[in-house]
Amino acid sequence: MSPGLGGGVSREAREPPGVRWCRPRPDASILGATPALEASIDRPSFDDLGIATARLWATRSPDPKVQVGACLLDSWHRVVGVGYNGRAAGEPNERESLDQGHSGFIHAEVNALLAANWNGDQHTLYVTHEPCATCARLIINSRRVLRVVYDQGYTELARESSGLPSGAAILGDAGIAVEHWQS
Ligand SMILES: [Zn+2]
Numbered sequence: 001m002s003p004g005l006g007g008g009v010s011r012e013a014r015e016p017p018g019v020r021w022c023r024p025r026p027d028a029s030i031l032g033a034t035p036a037l038e039a040s041i042d043r044p045s046f047d048d049l050g051i052a053t054a055r056l057w058a059t060r061s062p063d064p065k066v067q068v069g070a071c072l073l074d075s076w077h078r079v080v081g082v083g084y085n086g087r088a089a090g091e092p093n094e095r096e097s098l099d100q101g102h103s104g105f106i107h108a109e110v111n112a113l114l115a116a117n118w119n120g121d122q123h124t125l126y127v128t129h130e131p132c133a134t135c136a137r138l139i140i141n142s143r144r145v146l147r148v149v150y151d152q153g154y155t156e157l158a159r160e161s162s163g164l165p166s167g168a169a170i171l172g173d174a175g176i177a178v179e180h181w182q183s
Contacts, residue, residue: 046077050126051151051181053079054108058128060084062093063105066154070112071126072145074119081118083111100157101132109135113142122146130154130180136167140174147177 044052050073058069061084072081085105087093096104109131116123124147125139131148133156139145148171159166168178 046073047126047149047181049073049077050124050149051128053082054126054128055151057082057084058108060086061105061108062086063095063103065095065098065103066129068108069128070108072112072116073124073126075122076119078119080123081112081116083108083113083115085111107132107135110138113138116142116144118144120144124149126150128152131167131171132156133159133164133167133170136170136174139171140176145176147179149179149181151181153180 050071053071054069056069057071058067061067061069063085066085068085070081070083071079074080085103085108087105091104096102109125109127112125121144123145125145127148127150129152130150131139132154139148148168150168154167156166165173168180171178
């Protein structure tokens with residue numbers, strides 16, 4: 001006998017097998033929520049999402065030494081590009097050398113810049129590691145990145161010992177906001 005609609009059968013019991021019934025989050029139906037109400041809702045910020053996405057893409061890197069991921073968000077916080085460090089398409093996905101600066105890998109930031117479907121010129125780049133000097137200069141010349149947020153510090157030893165500026169310093173000198181993520 002079919003229970004039919006109503007008749008004391010719960011909505012959960014009417015769902016097909018394997019479908020989990022869940023209630024809408026409290027913010028889902030709220031349009032025009034006040035800032036105070038927005039602040040009271042526990043959910044990740046767009047910066048949280050940007051860093052989390054960069055970390056996720058880092059897991060795709062074949063680098064046994066340092067896996068780096070990058071994520072570009074446009075001014076509306078939409079993902080327009082992602083990348084991780086690895087060799088060029090068609091090449092063997094292995095380091096040429098374990099020495100710093102000689103991996104033969106294209107850096108995650110460069111792959112994200114190359115893959116980007118740019119939307120305007122006010123993007124934020126999220127990276128799991130501080131950009132190197134070369135990436136910093138490429139980010140500057142994209143002319144579309146206003147802000148760089150990185151998770152872990154990264155020191156180019158040869159540059160540091162020569163007294164040359166770090167990637168973060170180069171970005172800052174170019175007027176790009178640089179933030180070290182505090183997770
Ligand atoms: Zn780099």
